[in-house]
Amino acid sequence: MxxxxxxxxxxxxxxxxxxxxxxxxxxxxxxxxxxxxxxxxxxxxxxxxxxxxxxxxxxxxxxxxxxxxxxxxxxxxxxxxxxxxxxxxxxxxxxxxxxxxxxxxxxxxxxxxxxxxxxxxxxxxxxxxxxxxxxxxxxxxxxxxxxxxxxxxxxxxxxxxxxxxxxxxxxxxKQYVRDERITKTLEYIRMNLNSHPDLDALAAVSCLSKDHLIRLFKKEINMTPLAYINKKRIENAQLKLVTETTPIKEIAYQLGFEDQTYFNRMFKKMTGLTPMNYRKSFHDTGL
Missing domain, CATH: 2.60.120.280 (Regulatory protein AraC)
Incomplete structure (x- = not known):
């Protein structure tokens, strides 16, 4: 924490x-x-x-x-x-x-x-x-x-x-602080979110095998490391879409998504809207 x-x-x-x-x-x-x-x-x-x-x-x-x-x-x-x-x-x-x-x-x-x-x-x-x-x-x-x-x-x-x-x-x-290894993993994810840290890197940081890390992470956070990473990246995307005029393709790239189609699909799965429609829903109506 x-x-x-x-x-x-x-x-x-x-x-x-x-x-x-x-x-x-x-x-x-x-x-x-x-x-x-x-x-x-x-x-x-x-x-x-x-x-x-x-x-x-x-x-x-x-x-x-x-x-x-x-x-x-x-x-x-x-x-x-x-x-x-x-x-x-x-x-x-x-x-x-x-x-x-x-x-x-x-x-x-x-x-x-x-x-x-x-x-x-x-x-x-x-x-x-x-x-x-x-x-x-x-x-x-x-x-x-x-x-x-x-x-x-x-x-x-x-x-x-x-x-x-x-x-x-x-x-x-939040309860995930019970295990210091997961705390270190979370901190590493936050510091390296845009570079999309992979499971090998997380396992090295936590000094756990990949399978053990996934099991322990899911027990503490109620989701897998990959799901947590995607959740935080999509939250960052929501903020950028609302507060910046950066093109959607560039936002996807900044957040470590090499495939914009995958980014769009993941974004809609988590928010219910495509990135473009999400941005439009927050645009000023002129009133």
Missing amino acids: NNDIDQMHFLVLHIGEAYCLNNWNYKNICSPFTRMYYVTEGHAQIVLPDKTQDLYPDFMYIVPAFTPHSYICREEFRHYYIHIYNESGHDILEDWILPTEIKAEKGILSRIKKLHELCPEMELTQTDPKFYDNNSTLNKNILKNKQRELYARVESRGIIYQLLAQFLHLAQP
């Missing part, structure tokens, strides 16, 4: 206060950034892959990047939203099982309001994710974040750390 906080390079993409009235009912959302919410009034729900989470005032909630989810709102509902994007090659939040809900400690709301003050003009102009989960909006807000004054960027990052620390304080490390 990677505990290196130097890999926490979070930028604020969107922040603001939202008032909803039976209109926060968006389905099948899966964004390349992490979402945090602080509820001030009312009640709503987030439907996650493993549960339906109720949202209540004075609690904070988190939805990590690439987590499929939907929203249900049947009454008045007011909340602060914070969308954060990690520029690091590896998001260390992936190594932890985060609590979806935490009771906000005293002073959290004032820090969120301060973060809002430090990030002017970064509110959502549309509440429907299809209008802001797109290439142009993400790139524009990443650039806008970096163009702020140095003190504002430093203070903003400090507040983001404080907010994330609330969830990490109650987080549990």
